[in-house]
Amino acid sequence: MNLEFSAEEKAFQQEVREWLRANKPDFPPSLTHSREQTLAWEQTLASKGWLATGWPKQYGGTGWTATQRYIWDTECALANVPGVNPFGVSMCGPVIMAFGNDEQKAEHLPHIVNATRLWCQGYSEPGSGSDLASLKTRAERDGDDYIVNGQKIWTTSAHIADWIFCLVRTDASGRKQEGISFLLIDMKTPGIEVREIRSIDGAHHLNEVFFKDVRVPAKNLVGEEGKGWTIAKFLLGHERTTIAGVPLCQAQIEELKVLRDADPNLRNDPKVDEDIAALEVDLLALEYTNLRALERAESGKPPGPESSGLKIKGTELQQALAEYKVEMGAYASLPWQAEAIGEAAYAQATAAYNIGRASTIYGGTNEIQKNVLAKFALGL
Amino acid sequence: MDFSFTEEQTLLKDSFQRFLQDAYGFEDYRKIIETEQGYSADTWAQMGDLQWQGLPFSDADGGLGYGHIELLLLAEEMGRGLCVEPYMANVVLAGQTIAKLASAEQKSALLPGLMDGSRQISLAHAELGGRYQALWCETSASEQGDSWTLKGHKSMVLNAPNADQFLVVARISGATDEATGLGVFLIDKDASGVSLKANKVLGGGVAGELSLNNVAAQRLGGEAGEVIEDVLDLATAYSCADAYGAMQALLAKTAEYSKTRKQFGMPLGAFQVLQHRMVDMFIEVQQSQSMILMVMLRLSDSDRAARQKAVAACKAYMHKASKYVAQQAVQLHGGIGVTEELDIGHYFRRLTAFGSLFGDRTHQLRRLAALDKAQRQAQGKLANAA
Numbered sequence: 218m219n220l221e222f223s224a225e226e227k228a229f230q231q232e233v234r235e236w237l238r239a240n241k242p243d244f245p246p247s248l249t250h251s252r253e254q255t256l257a258w259e260q261t262l263a264s265k266g267w268l269a270t271g272w273p274k275q276y277g278g279t280g281w282t283a284t285q286r287y288i289w290d291t292e293c294a295l296a297n298v299p300g301v302n303p304f305g306v307s308m309c310g311p312v313i314m315a316f317g318n319d320e321q322k323a324e325h326l327p328h329i330v331n332a333t334r335l336w337c338q339g340y341s342e343p344g345s346g347s348d349l350a351s352l353k354t355r356a357e358r359d360g361d362d363y364i365v366n367g368q369k370i371w372t373t374s375a376h377i378a379d380w381i382f383c384l385v386r387t388d389a390s391g392r393k394q395e396g397i398s399f400l401l402i403d404m405k406t407p408g409i410e411v412r413e414i415r416s417i418d419g420a421h422h423l424n425e426v427f428f429k430d431v432r433v434p435a436k437n438l439v440g441e442e443g444k445g446w447t448i449a450k451f452l453l454g455h456e457r458t459t460i461a462g463v464p465l466c467q468a469q470i471e472e473l474k475v476l477r478d479a480d481p482n483l484r485n486d487p488k489v490d491e492d493i494a495a496l497e498v499d500l501l502a503l504e505y506t507n508l509r510a511l512e513r514a515e516s517g518k519p520p521g522p523e524s525s526g527l528k529i530k531g532t533e534l535q536q537a538l539a540e541y542k543v544e545m546g547a548y549a550s551l552p553w554q555a556e557a558i559g560e561a562a563y564a565q566a567t568a569a570y571n572i573g574r575a576s577t578i579y580g581g582t583n584e585i586q587k588n589v590l591a592k593f594a595l596g597l
Numbered sequence: 598m599d600f601s602f603t604e605e606q607t608l609l610k611d612s613f614q615r616f617l618q619d620a621y622g623f624e625d626y627r628k629i630i631e632t633e634q635g636y637s638a639d640t641w642a643q644m645g646d647l648q649w650q651g652l653p654f655s656d657a658d659g660g661l662g663y664g665h666i667e668l669l670l671l672a673e674e675m676g677r678g679l680c681v682e683p684y685m686a687n688v689v690l691a692g693q694t695i696a697k698l699a700s701a702e703q704k705s706a707l708l709p710g711l712m713d714g715s716r717q718i719s720l721a722h723a724e725l726g727g728r729y730q731a732l733w734c735e736t737s738a739s740e741q742g743d744s745w746t747l748k749g750h751k752s753m754v755l756n757a758p759n760a761d762q763f764l765v766v767a768r769i770s771g772a773t774d775e776a777t778g779l780g781v782f783l784i785d786k787d788a789s790g791v792s793l794k795a796n797k798v799l800g801g802g803v804a805g806e807l808s809l810n811n812v813a814a815q816r817l818g819g820e821a822g823e824v825i826e827d828v829l830d831l832a833t834a835y836s837c838a839d840a841y842g843a844m845q846a847l848l849a850k851t852a853e854y855s856k857t858r859k860q861f862g863m864p865l866g867a868f869q870v871l872q873h874r875m876v877d878m879f880i881e882v883q884q885s886q887s888m889i890l891m892v893m894l895r896l897s898d899s900d901r902a903a904r905q906k907a908v909a910a911c912k913a914y915m916h917k918a919s920k921y922v923a924q925q926a927v928q929l930h931g932g933i934g935v936t937e938e939l940d941i942g943h944y945f946r947r948l949t950a951f952g953s954l955f956g957d958r959t960h961q962l963r964r965l966a967a968l969d970k971a972q973r974q975a976q977g978k979l980a981n982a983a
């Protein structure tokens with residue numbers, strides 16, 4: 218067993234660190250970024266060739282190993298740079314690579330890898346959240362087009378996106394998982410309306426997207442008609458090595474320590490040391506589980522049982538860290554949508570804790586994750 | 598043993614609940630929290646007409662003469678109804694400080710306006726450097742002839758932007774964390790040397806950062822440390838009752854939602870894992886109710902330490918319980934739980950703010966342990982421990 222980074226990996230780490238330091242965006246990190254900010258940062262990454270870190274070189278990706286990606290994610294978290302909008306690079310791109318035809322690849326992959334189009338994900342519907350396969354948004358074939366009618370909800374970033382990838386129902390006759398198709402839709406198509414949903418942190422991340430007789434060229438169908446569920450399942454398993462958010466947690470632990478060290482009330486309190494140490498122990502377990510998943514991915518093996526709990530443990534830990542920061546702030550955590558009182562870092566602590574509750578809900582709730590594990594990991 | 602409320606108390610509670618249901622729908626609330634003052638002047642005036650603001654003041658002070666039980670029943674309804682009127686700031690924090698400390702003359706100048714809702718006063722006690730220590734105070738008061746001058750900075754002064762006057766806790770003598778040497782001082786919001794930075798507060802309402810630069814002030818009564826501690830304890834008990842009301846609402850709304858929301862062809866409430874979660878919420882609500890009843894009974898204990906321990910224990914328990922109930926209510930609602938469109942998220946914020954107000958679980962557990970050790974010392978049980 219050996220966990221040391223190789224000499225090349227260490228050099229890579231150094232290169233990444235220096236580049237991030239020199240190219241960090243000048244707007245302060247926040248819980249929401251505008252379209253302009255998102256594009257500016259992603260285009261900076263794209264011009265360096267470092268936007269599509271999980272993609273092969275063939276499509277303009279970095280071609281990095283899983284270890285290099287891990288180093289990259291860690292350095293990004295420590296440098297506190299904005300995250301990359303996942304819907305294009307981490308979701309739609311890989312789907313098009315795996316299931317799309319040459320025309321679709323030529324049309325979409327360059328825009329994703331150059332950050333010239335932003336994407337959003339149209340899966341959930343008012344009646345279909347955990348039970349996604351019951352979705353009702355219809356796409357009916359009409360000559361060379363599909364005509365789409367229905368509604369999506371909880372669509373993150375729809376208000377700043379150029380394109381949306383949707384699961385739509387093309388056939389309602391069989392099992393609910395059958396008859397679902399994967400469709401790419403230009404957000405500028407007539408008949409699409411986006412409505413804001415304000416979140417618990419007071420910010421605008423989420424939207425409802427309404428489709429009324431939206432005419433979508435049939436060439437925007439990815440894969441076969443009726444096989445969209447297979448694609449959806451492919452995507453769910455796709456991000457197994459990054460889903461735990463270990464680098465983000467590491468950066469957050471470091472922030473808690475900095476805040477502790479700066480405040481005599483916290484610095485001289487052994488309970489605070491113990492609390493942070495306990496969080497750190499949980500993080501270490503998560504990190505090593507994540508490394509095990511990474512090692513398997515690196516050597517081309519299928520996901521093992523270790524990757525099962527990564528999302529559950531990762532999201533729980535993210536929530537615990539956010540909660541602890543609120544508690545460390547005491548009164549400084551109480552102002553709402555206002556300037557900081559005292560230590561500036563606490564101004565966003567409560568908003569982050571509030572919206573952080575969503576991490577055990579989106580991407581498959583933790584209850585659903587456990588249902589799946591009970592079945593597939595334990596055979597129950 | 599008898600845990601039941603009197604008929605009068607039950608009627609009062611019902612009337613609070615009915616009034617808030619009528620005056621304070623969720624849509625009204627959403628508009629109110631977007632306003633600059635963060636409360637509804639109309640509702641506040643109506644409460645004044647109903648003499649709610651006079652509820653805990655004695656007959657002699659011109660109030661209705663009710664005790665803390667009625668006050669906590671009101672708080673429970675405020676929490677259940679997501680009420681953001683500045684009741685705690687005016688009536689509990691400022692009002693009880695005046696009632697316990699001020700001279701008859703000062704009372705007759707301040708209390709009538711406070712009780713009819715026409716005058717608002719905020720208590721400025723907290724300082725960030727002291728974290729939750731009630732009597733940690735750097736703000737200083739110095740005497741020149743028969744007038745006082747204040748200097749310092751106060752944080753999270755609840756409802757400060759709406760206040761006509763402030764009561765400021767300031768140090769006359771002693772070290773920053775000493776229990777004695779403190780006074781309470783009255784100042785006008787427009788007095789020279791006063792500057793206020795307004796903030797919105799998590800969960801509704803407003804507050805301010807108050808800077809005092811040689812502000813002329815009038816002192817209320819004498820040594821103030823014990824009064825401040827007692828008033829903060831009453832405010833803590835009040836906020837626990839408020840939280841208990843909010844927790845009941847969350848439980849009821851979550852259970853109701855789980856009966857109507859269907860996934861996989863059945864109501865969420867049919868999934869056993871969610872049933873158990875809601876049962877755990879239910880148990881926490883029951884335990885919290887017990888803690889509220891415990892506090893109601895013990896707040897009239899003649900032993901001050903017993904009263905303090907009761908409040909500390911109640912808050913320590915309820916901080917944890919309220920977090921659980923709030924987090925699970927959001928989780929069980931799924932996406933709709935993390936929006937502003939549904940009341941669930943607003944209760945969640947209210948309960949988060951509750952946790953940090955006047956001392957979190959850790960702070961209260963430490964107080965409890967310290968009070969307990971002091972008692973054991975007094976009983977001679979710690980004699981050999983040194």
Ligand SMILES: Cc1cc2nc3c(=O)[nH]c(=O)nc-3n(C[C@H](O)[C@H](O)[C@H](O)COP(=O)(O)OP(=O)(O)OC[C@H]3O[C@@H](n4cnc5c(N)ncnc54)[C@H](O)[C@@H]3O)c2cc1C
Nearest residue numbers: 338340341346347371373575579580582584928929931932
């Ligand atoms: C911040 C945020 C961002 C999102 N972004 C997107 C996006 O960009 N695109 C998109 O398509 N969707 C998005 N979603 C939607 C997300 O995927 C859904 O919210 C999620 O799938 C849950 O669905 P629901 O909200 O309808 O909750 P429900 O499915 O109604 O679930 C409610 C509760 O019941 C539980 N439950 C349901 N079924 C079971 C069961 N069988 N056993 C045990 N418990 C069960 C759930 O775990 C949950 O606690 C986002 C959600 C959030 C909160």
